[in-house]
Amino acid sequence: MQTWFQYLQGNFWLNAxxxxxxxAATAAFVVGLDALMGRAGLGLASAITLLIGxxxxxxxxxxxxxxxxxxxxGQHLVPGASNSLIRLLSYFPDAGTTTQWATLTAWAVGGIALIGVGALLRRGRPAPADTPQANEEPLAPGHAESAA
Known part of the structure; x- marks a missing residue:
C-alpha cells in the first residue's frame, strides 16, 4: 500500500x-475466543470484530x-484503533498515537491470555470419545476395527 500504490505516507517500518x-491483535482475539469457547467463540469474535467493530x-x-x-x-475495538493509528501515522505524523498503540497491544495481550486460559481448561478435560488418544494411531479410512 505504501511502496506500490503510494496510498500510505510516512515511515514505512512504522506503518508496517x-x-x-x-x-496480531485481531488474530489473537479470534484464536483466543476459539480456544476458550470453541466454535461459539469464533462466532462471537466475528460478531465483535466484523459486525460491531x-x-x-x-x-x-x-x-x-x-x-x-x-x-x-469504536475506537477501543481493534478495527477502530488500527484504522486511526494507520491514518495518524501516515497523514498526521506529529499527532499522538499512544492510545491506539496501547489499545491494540491490550487486544493482542488479551487474546494471548485467552489462548492460555483455553489451553489450561482443555488440559484438564478428557478427550472426546470419537478422537484418538495421544498414544493411539488413528485408523486409516475404510479400515474397520477388528473385534478380538
Whole structure:
C-alpha cells in the first residue's frame, strides 16, 4: 500500500509495525475466543470484530461523525484503533498515537491470555470419545476395527 500504490505516507517500518500489530491483535482475539469457547467463540469474535467493530471504526467517515457514544466506543475495538493509528501515522505524523498503540497491544495481550486460559481448561478435560488418544494411531479410512 505504501511502496506500490503510494496510498500510505510516512515511515514505512512504522506503518508496517502498525499493520502487523493490528493483524496480531485481531488474530489473537479470534484464536483466543476459539480456544476458550470453541466454535461459539469464533462466532462471537466475528460478531465483535466484523459486525460491531467495523461499522464503529470510523474507516468510512471520521469517528466523530458517528452518533455519540458509538464513535468513541469504536475506537477501543481493534478495527477502530488500527484504522486511526494507520491514518495518524501516515497523514498526521506529529499527532499522538499512544492510545491506539496501547489499545491494540491490550487486544493482542488479551487474546494471548485467552489462548492460555483455553489451553489450561482443555488440559484438564478428557478427550472426546470419537478422537484418538495421544498414544493411539488413528485408523486409516475404510479400515474397520477388528473385534478380538
Amino acid at each position: 509495525l502498525a499493520i502487523g500489530l493490528a493483524t 467495523n461499522p464503529l471504526s470510523g474507516a468510512a467517515v471520521p469517528w466523530q461523525f458517528l452518533a455519540e457514544p458509538w464513535g468513541a466506543i
